[in-house]
Amino acid sequence: MTIATDLENRFAEREAQLLDDLFAFLRIPSVSAKAEHNADTQRAAAWVHGRFEKMGFTVETCPTPGHPVVLAEWRKAPAGAPTFLVYGHYDVQPAEPLNLWTSPAFEPTIRDGKLFARGSVDDKGQLFAHIAALETMLEVRGKLPVNVIVIAEGEEEVGSENLAPFIEKHKKRLACDGVVISDSSMFAPGIPSILSSLRGLAYFEINVRGPAQDLHSGSYGGAVVNPAMALARILATMHDANGKIMIDGFYDDVLPFPPDVIAGMRKLPFDEENFRKEVGATSLGGEPQFTVLEKLWTRPTCEVNGLLSGYTGEGAKTVLPGVSMAKVSCRLVPKQDPAKIEALMKAHVAKVAPKGVQVTVTHLHGGKPWRADLEGPLFEAAKKALAAAFGRAPEVTGEGGSIPVVGDFERILGVPVLLMGFGLPGENAHAPDEWMSVDNFKLGMRAIAALFEELGAGGVS
Amino acid sequence: MTIATDLENRFAEREAQLLDDLFAFLRIPSVSAKAEHNADTQRAAAWVHGRFEKMGFTVETCPTPGHPVVLAEWRKAPAGAPTFLVYGHYDVQPAEPLNLWTSPAFEPTIRDGKLFARGSVDDKGQLFAHIAALETMLEVRGKLPVNVIVIAEGEEEVGSENLAPFIEKHKKRLACDGVVISDSSMFAPGIPSILSSLRGLAYFEINVRGPAQDLHSGSYGGAVVNPAMALARILATMHDANGKIMIDGFYDDVLPFPPDVIAGMRKLPFDEENFRKEVGATSLGGEPQFTVLEKLWTRPTCEVNGLLSGYTGEGAKTVLPGVSMAKVSCRLVPKQDPAKIEALMKAHVAKVAPKGVQVTVTHLHGGKPWRADLEGPLFEAAKKALAAAFGRAPEVTGEGGSIPVVGDFERILGVPVLLMGFGLPGENAHAPDEWMSVDNFKLGMRAIAALFEELGAGGVS
Numbered sequence: 001m002t003i004a005t006d007l008e009n010r011f012a013e014r015e016a017q018l019l020d021d022l023f024a025f026l027r028i029p030s031v032s033a034k035a036e037h038n039a040d041t042q043r044a045a046a047w048v049h050g051r052f053e054k055m056g057f058t059v060e061t062c063p064t065p066g067h068p069v070v071l072a073e074w075r076k077a078p079a080g081a082p083t084f085l086v087y088g089h090y091d092v093q094p095a096e097p098l099n100l101w102t103s104p105a106f107e108p109t110i111r112d113g114k115l116f117a118r119g120s121v122d123d124k125g126q127l128f129a130h131i132a133a134l135e136t137m138l139e140v141r142g143k144l145p146v147n148v149i150v151i152a153e154g155e156e157e158v159g160s161e162n163l164a165p166f167i168e169k170h171k172k173r174l175a176c177d178g179v180v181i182s183d184s185s186m187f188a189p190g191i192p193s194i195l196s197s198l199r200g201l202a203y204f205e206i207n208v209r210g211p212a213q214d215l216h217s218g219s220y221g222g223a224v225v226n227p228a229m230a231l232a233r234i235l236a237t238m239h240d241a242n243g244k245i246m247i248d249g250f251y252d253d254v255l256p257f258p259p260d261v262i263a264g265m266r267k268l269p270f271d272e273e274n275f276r277k278e279v280g281a282t283s284l285g286g287e288p289q290f291t292v293l294e295k296l297w298t299r300p301t302c303e304v305n306g307l308l309s310g311y312t313g314e315g316a317k318t319v320l321p322g323v324s325m326a327k328v329s330c331r332l333v334p335k336q337d338p339a340k341i342e343a344l345m346k347a348h349v350a351k352v353a354p355k356g357v358q359v360t361v362t363h364l365h366g367g368k369p370w371r372a373d374l375e376g377p378l379f380e381a382a383k384k385a386l387a388a389a390f391g392r393a394p395e396v397t398g399e400g401g402s403i404p405v406v407g408d409f410e411r412i413l414g415v416p417v418l419l420m421g422f423g424l425p426g427e428n429a430h431a432p433d434e435w436m437s438v439d440n441f442k443l444g445m446r447a448i449a450a451l452f453e454e455l456g457a458g459g460v461s
Numbered sequence: 462m463t464i465a466t467d468l469e470n471r472f473a474e475r476e477a478q479l480l481d482d483l484f485a486f487l488r489i490p491s492v493s494a495k496a497e498h499n500a501d502t503q504r505a506a507a508w509v510h511g512r513f514e515k516m517g518f519t520v521e522t523c524p525t526p527g528h529p530v531v532l533a534e535w536r537k538a539p540a541g542a543p544t545f546l547v548y549g550h551y552d553v554q555p556a557e558p559l560n561l562w563t564s565p566a567f568e569p570t571i572r573d574g575k576l577f578a579r580g581s582v583d584d585k586g587q588l589f590a591h592i593a594a595l596e597t598m599l600e601v602r603g604k605l606p607v608n609v610i611v612i613a614e615g616e617e618e619v620g621s622e623n624l625a626p627f628i629e630k631h632k633k634r635l636a637c638d639g640v641v642i643s644d645s646s647m648f649a650p651g652i653p654s655i656l657s658s659l660r661g662l663a664y665f666e667i668n669v670r671g672p673a674q675d676l677h678s679g680s681y682g683g684a685v686v687n688p689a690m691a692l693a694r695i696l697a698t699m700h701d702a703n704g705k706i707m708i709d710g711f712y713d714d715v716l717p718f719p720p721d722v723i724a725g726m727r728k729l730p731f732d733e734e735n736f737r738k739e740v741g742a743t744s745l746g747g748e749p750q751f752t753v754l755e756k757l758w759t760r761p762t763c764e765v766n767g768l769l770s771g772y773t774g775e776g777a778k779t780v781l782p783g784v785s786m787a788k789v790s791c792r793l794v795p796k797q798d799p800a801k802i803e804a805l806m807k808a809h810v811a812k813v814a815p816k817g818v819q820v821t822v823t824h825l826h827g828g829k830p831w832r833a834d835l836e837g838p839l840f841e842a843a844k845k846a847l848a849a850a851f852g853r854a855p856e857v858t859g860e861g862g863s864i865p866v867v868g869d870f871e872r873i874l875g876v877p878v879l880l881m882g883f884g885l886p887g888e889n890a891h892a893p894d895e896w897m898s899v900d901n902f903k904l905g906m907r908a909i910a911a912l913f914e915e916l917g918a919g920g921v922s
Contacts, residue, residue, distance in 0.1 A: 033776045094778060100674065158776055185680075199679060203777040212741025216891075218660060218862025221764045221792050222756040223736070225746035228765035228787075229700070235690060236697030243683075275684070280673025280783075283817045285686035295683040303682045304689035305780050306771035311788060316664040316825045318790060318862075319766050326689075327772060329779060331682050354702075356744045364777045401679025401779070430780055431675040 001388040001454065003446050010140045011446055014132070018445075019115075019438070021051075022128045023108040025090075026117040032067055032091035032158045041067050041154050044090040048072075048127075048152045055135045057150070064162035067091060067154030071170070074134070075147045081456055082177040083147035085413070087405060088127030089156035089183070092119035093430045100432035114435040121436035122429040126182040126422055127152060129441055133448035145456020149176060156183075156405070159203075159365030164408040171412060178378040179409045180451065182444065184399055184421030187268060189437070192386035192394040192447070194379065195419035196261070197297060200332035200369035201402040202341040203305075206231065206349060208324045209358045214310070215320040224320060225356030228309035231324040234359065237352045238302050238328075243286045245302045245330075247348040253336045257298045257371075264396060265293045278426055297398025301331040327364075331400060338366025367404025370417075378418050381454040386420065389447035401429075420447070462849040464907050465914065471601045472907055475593070479906075480576075480899070483589045484569040486551075487578040493528055493552035493619045502528050502615050505551040509533075509588075509613045516596045518611070525623035528552060528615030532631070535595070536608045542917055543638040544608035548870065549588030550617035550644070553580035554891050561893035575896040582897035583890040587643040587883055588613060590902055594909035606917020610637060617644075617866070625869040632873060639839040640870045641912065643905065645860060645882030648729060650898070653847035653855040653908065655840065656880035657722070658758060661793035661830035662863045663802040664766075667692065667810060669785045670819045675771065676781040685781060686817030689770035692785040695820065698813045699763050699789075704747045706763045706791075708809040714796045718759045722835070725857050726754045758859025762792040788825075792861060799827025828865040831878075839877050842915035847881065850908035881908070 003011075030044035031037040045061055045068050052059045052072035059072045070090070075083070095105035095118045103109040108117035115125065130150070137144055151174075153163050167174060186193040210227035211220070240246055272292045276284050286295040305328065310321030330341055342363040353359040372379075374396060386394040399419075406417050422444035428434045464472075491505035492498040506522055506529050513520045513533035520533045531551070536544070556566035556579045564570040569578035576586065591611070598605055612635075614624050628635060647654040671688035672681070701707055733753045737745050747756040766789065771782030791802055803824040814820040833840070835857060847855040864880075871878050883905035889895045 033774070033778065035775075094772075094774065096772075096774070201679070201779070203779070205777075210742055215740065216862060217762075217764050217766060217790060218662070218792060219860075220740065220757070221861060222747050222760050222762040223745055223753045224740055224742055225744070226764050228768050229696060231768070232693040232696035232765065232787075233700075235693035239690070239694075279676065279681065279685055281671055281685055281817050282819060283686075284684055285815075285817045286684045292684045296680070299683050301678075301683040303678045303687050303781055304693065304770065304785075305678055305778060306773045306782070307689050307692070307768045307785060308773040309765065310767035312767045312769040312786065316788065316790070317766060318662070318664070320764055321767070324765075324768060325773065326693075327777065329678060329777070331679055354746075356742055356746045358743060399680070400682060401677060428674070429680065430677040430778065433674075 001384045001450065003388055003450055004453065006140050007136060007449050008446070010136050014136060015442060018132045022125060025124050025128055026108045026119055027106055029095070029106045030091050030154065031094050032155050033094055041091055045070050045154055048090050051131055052150060055138050062166065064166060066162050069163065069166050070152040072150040074144055077144055077147045077456065081146050083149065083175070084452070084455060085149040085151065085174060085176040085179045086130050087151045087179060087181045087409065088130060089123045089153045090127065091154040091157050092124065093122065093157050097432060102433055110438060113438050115438050115441065116433055116435045118434055120434055121423040121427045122434065123156065123183040125436040125441055126444065129182060129422060129444040130448055132445040136445070137449055137452065144452060146452050149174060159367070160405050161365065163405050164412065167408055167412045174413060176413060176415060178415050179413065179417040181403065181406065181417060181419050182421050182448070183403055184419050185423030185425060185427065186421065186440065187395050187397045189424055190390065190392065192390040192392065193397045193421070194382055194394050195399050195421060196372040196374055196396050197398040198370045198403050198406055199300070199400055200336060200338060200367050201329060201404065202332060202338040202345070202366040203327070203329040203364045204345055205362045205364055206234065206326045206328055207360045209322065210356065211320065211322050213322045217318040217320040220320050225354055226320055227357050228321050228324040230354045230357045231309065231326055233354060234349055234352055235304060235326060235328070242288060245300065247302070247344050249344050250300070250341070253340065254300065255334045262294065262298070265297065265398065266291060268293065268395060293398070296400035298333055300333050300336060303329055305329050331402065332369045334369045334371050336369060338368060342366065367402045368407045370407040370410070373416060376416055378416050381451055382418050382420050384454050385447050385450035388450045389443045420451070462845045462911065462915065464849055464911055467601050468597060468910050469907070471597050475597060476903060479593045483586060486585050486589055487569045487580055488567055490567045491552050491615065492555050493616050494555055502552055506531050506615055509551050512592055513611065516599050523627070525627060527623050530624070530627050531613040533611040535605055538605060538608045538917065542607050544610065544636070545913070545916060546610040546612065546635060546637040546640045547591050548612045548640060548642045548866065549591060550584045550614045551588065552615040552618050553585065554583065554618050558893060563894055571899060574899050576899050576902065577894055577896045579895055581895055582884040582888045583895065584617065584644045586897040586902055587905065590643060590883060590905040591909055593906040597906070598910055598913065605913060607913055610635060621866050624866055625873065628869060628873045635874060637874060637876055639876050640874065640878040642867065642878060642880050643882050644864065645880050646884035646886060646888065647882065647901065648856050648858050650885055651851065651853065653851040653853065654858045654882070655843055655855050656860055656882060657833040657835055657857045658859040659831045659864055659867055660861055661797065661799060661828050662790060663793060663799040663806070663827040664788070664790040664825045665806055666823045666825055667695065667787045667789055668821045670783065671817065672781065672783050674783045676783070678779040678781040681781050686815055687781055688818050689782050689785040691815045691818045692770065692787055694815060695810055695813055696765060696787060703749060706761065708763070708805050710805050711761070711802070714798065714801065715761065715794055716796050722857065723755065723759070726758065726859070727752060729754065729856060754859070757861040759794060761794050761797060764790055766790050793830045795830045795832045797830060799829060803827065828863050829868050831868045831871065834877060837877055838916070839879050842912055843879050843881055845915050846908045846911035849911045850904045
């Protein structure tokens with residue numbers, strides 16, 4: 001299979017304009033976590049709505065208790081043609097710390113073939129690759145080879161709380177033959193990838209309250225339990241010295257990956273020393289009996305995501321803080337369940353919390369881990385389409401991050417989910433200087449078009 | 462001993478006028494921390510200068526790189542009479558937050574026997590008690606029983622940086638038989654107190670660097686050492702479960718307090734349950750074998766003053782932080798030395814720091830602990846004078862905080878320092894609604910006069 005000439009020519013003509021359009025999308029600071037950006041988040045939804053409307057989709061911006069879901073449908077494929085659902089998200093992570101961005105987070109800039117902007121790769125750039133593919137096919141051919149439903153949500157970065165209820169509610173309308181999601185990364189530049197597993201998540205906030213207010217550390221220190229020190233002691237109980245998680249029952253539901261999948265992972269061209277250098281750490285961590293890829297793709301974690309207590313400005317202030325806070329999250333692997341991990345975490349913290357402080361654990365959000373069935377026409381079509389666009393057969397990879405909705409789609413709609421992403425390692429998805437490879441954006445939209453062509457030709461129903 | 466009748470009568474006559482004069486002093490907003498108040502701070506220095514000049518002292522306002530030191534001297538005591546140095550400060554803390562003051566911070570008001578104003582107790586009211594005592598003695602008798610040097614500085618609330626160099630520079634001129642400072646509190650209403658110990662300080666910032674930047678906790682978590690978790694593990698090694706500090710050698714230089722001082726502390730009317738309620742904690746902490754007062758006054762500490770890492774805003778951000786920071790400070794007791802504690806802290810952190818992160822410990826500032834020699838004519842005289850004024854023998858107390866200049870006077874001038882303060886618990890020295898007991902002001906000036914009488918009669922040289 002190769003990319004059809006009519007499409008290829010039109011992609012080549014439109015590329016510059018499409019990048020300009022993506023820039024406009026990226027300039028909208030649709031930070032879903034921050035109420036001060038609510039108007040921007042709405043503006044991003046309206047932008048997506050308008051784009052699909054213009055290309056002839058039937059579009060609805062559906063309110064939720066949080067940010068709206070944009071639902072776009074094109075159902076004019078020949079009778080008997082299958083229907084595929086594309087999922088993406090128009091919201092982005094907070095951009096802080098702003099001073100660490102080389103160019104402003106919401107002013108897209110291309111340097112060395114990389115498009116820098118908050119949301120460039122996660123996920124506006126990848127969502128827009130689908131928009132660009134569908135739009136170009138409609139422009140050139142006046143029609144699509146399959147029926148397409150697009151769901152663009154605005155709460156992926158805050159846990160997609162309202163998406164599963166939305167899918168559930170519109171289950172019939174969303175009936176399809178498979179779901180396609182581009183919100184992940186390729187294994188390496190030039191190696192297109194099909195992502196076959198995701199870790200789940202259980203994200204907590206731990207709050208420790210000691211004295212009723214901040215105290216003078218001289219006048220009170222030594223007789224009052226320090227809530228920042230108490231928090232440190234609680235956190236330090238969560239692992240042993242080898243990185244094993246010490247929360248009772250934490251590993252009980254872990255289902256080992258099949259030996260052939262592990263064997264495949266070990267064959268991937270992966271240089272752990274390169275990874276260390278890229279990360280910039282003096283040495284790597286985690287349980288020593290696993291390779292880095294196994295640690296990232298097949299093992300659960302317990303990480304501190306944030307710490308705050310007392311005085312954090314310049315110089316010295318002799319305060320004994322009244323409160324302390326940690327954000328702590330666990331990545332989960334099949335078949336760990338966030339609700340069960342929540343119970344285990346709460347029991348553990350209650351067990352180890354020192355006297356003299358009051359500790360609360362709040363489960364901010366969770367998502368189940370996921371593992372794909374690696375057979376069937378959707379995966380076969382994806383392999384061909386990726387090979388056509390990138391000139392190389394794709395690899396099957398895993399992912400340490402979470403896309404909770406993947407499991408939801410699979411479970412509610414009862415169809416396979418294809419994760420075909422165009423990010424790259426080091427893309428800084430949740431950090432300053434997030435970027436997307438401009439080449440991957442261009443090849444990605446071609447691969448997406450090829451996928452729909454193949455799915456239309458093959459007939460999956 | 463009782464207050465001499467001639468002095469007592471004149472104090473009684475002058476009381477109302479003296480309070481009026483103190484009001485005028487308190488109305489000057491001499492906030493040393495704020496450049497916008499520089500003219501006010503100078504005005505307060507001039508006010509003190511003028512007052513001493515009027516009562517016949519030789520006065521000099523000595524410039525420093527910051528706010529000036531007012532140096533007043535009266536050296537006409539009979540040959541062989543001893544010389545004492547009185548230290549106080551004319552600068553005050555900022556008054557913010559202004560909206561929490563019941564009456565304006567710089568408009569002194571008496572309610573329920575309390576004089577409310579910024580600086581009322583810290584330290585203008587106490588410095589003025591010395592002025593009132595010396596002035597009244599000179600008025601009634603035309604002379605003082607001892608030679609008196611007064612140092613009133615204007616930078617106590619910003620760290621007294623220029624004071625030790627000033628004392629050093631004028632060492633010969635300031636030669637004396639003892640230093641008297643009223644800038645502390647009595648143990649409780651009606652219980653005059655001699656403050657016999659202060660804790661020292663060694664204040665650190667611990668910085669942990671892991672990956673070169675913040676990473677996605679999903680994509681990298683499990684294979685990279687988390688610097689926030691590493692910091693928690695480092696901090697958790699600093700105490701055992703009973704609150705004992707586990708830094709090697711930390712207690713080596715601790716010189717136990719004399720058994721009679723400890724016995725005295727245990728006899729003080731102190732209700733630990735009341736203290737717990739005032740603090741607002743569910744239970745108290747620290748090493749169980751010590752009473753609260755022993756923990757606060759006689760034991761060193763290791764406290765977290767601040768924590769910062771990763772994402773600390775609303776909701777969830779799945780970041781693996783690149784760095785983490787803790788402010789950690791140790792209160793020190795005799796004969797611990799901040800420089801040695803710095804070395805021990807650095808060695809400890811280096812020993813326990815996990816692989817995969819780089820940890821630096823910076824010593825931000827330190828001050829030595831101090832303990833009075835509770836013998837000698839200065840303390841004997843103070844006991845008599847306080848008993849005469851308050852009708853009750855004073856208690857010997859300690860203090861958990863630090864007043865670095867105390868050690869400076871003792872070290873540079875080689876003489877004992879007497880801390881005889883007239884504040885009270887709950888006086889809000891650095892908070893809104895600062896107050897000084899009007900009774901303590903009145904009894905304090907009598908005690909000061911009695912002290913000089915006793916010192917003149919006893920002859921300390």
